[in-house]
Amino acid sequence: MNVLVVVSHPRKNSLTFQVTDRFVQGLTEAGHGYEILDLHEVSFDPVLRGMDEPDYTQEHQVFSPEIETEMERLKKHDAVAFVFPLWWWHLPAMLKGYVDRVMNNSFAYGTNKLHHQQILWIALAGVTEEQMQKRNYGESITNLLNVGIADYCGVSHSSVEFLYETLDAKPEHYEMLLNQAHQLGLNYAKNHTLQDGVSRI
Template sequence: MKILTVVSHPRVQSLTFSVADRFTQGLTDAGHETEVLDLHRSGFNPVLWEPDEPESSSERKIYSPEVETEIERMKQHDALAYIFPVWWHSFPAILKGYIDRVWNNGFAYGSHKLHHKKVLWIGMASAPKEHYEKYEYDKMMTHHLNIGIAGFCGVSNSKVEILYDTLDSRPETFDKLLMQAYHLGLFYDNDLKTVAQ
């Protein structure tokens, strides 16, 4: 399977990129192909201007060259993975802008839906799991990403994985997070649930 892995973090020397490296190694070891899109280093502009404003009156309008390039990139892959730090119990603005601009009307929703078989959202959270469960941040994120975004765009096989305690500096915690990331890649095929729960 060909999987597009989109990574969002301003620093290459970050846990987010370490997780992305281990995740993609797991994909490769499982026999998948993957392309990594680094939103920051690619220079992607997350601000939606008029050329990329969704147009509901046409079946498939032509968007800006930058967005058309990313749409074509998505079309070349069977499945998707998004790796990001959890900020304000959501993903970074650059990834929100990517979704706004690229998952656009006539391609991702409306007259056409995404063709991708699966999507996996991997978020790095500084707080412990108990904190997320206490305030139901985990449920909020899961509903938003699996149903509000992926499900709305036709991807029924979607899962959110939150890696907790990312500010814990102990080597054993770091190793555990990287092992989780590796296994998410290695078992990408059989580690996803449908949004219809």
């Protein structure tokens, strides 16, 4: 399987990128290929402008060269993984802009759907699991990503994995998170089943 790994964080030395490194190490050990798309490194513009707003009166949509490039990149892969910090219980603006602009009408939804076998969302959360569940944040986020985005775009095999307490300064805790990311890479190709918006590896 060939996996596109989309990463959203402004700092290369962040835990987000360390998690990405361990995740793709797992992918490699499991025999998969991958490409990392660093949204900040390519200076991806997250702002949806007129050229990339769907024209629903047209059967065939034409987008800006930047977006056409990213659509072609997605087409080359069998599956997708997103790695990002959870900010305000949501995707970072850069990644949300990627979804808004690239996963667009007539490409990812509407007359066409994504062809990918599965999507994995790896969300780094500063809070504890108990804090995440306190007001059903975890359930809401999972439903948004698995159903509101992935399933809407035709990918029923989608799962959200939270890496908790990323602000914990203890080295052993960071190593536990990195090991979790490594296991996600190793197990990426295993089938999941979507149930009530929650897909578990």
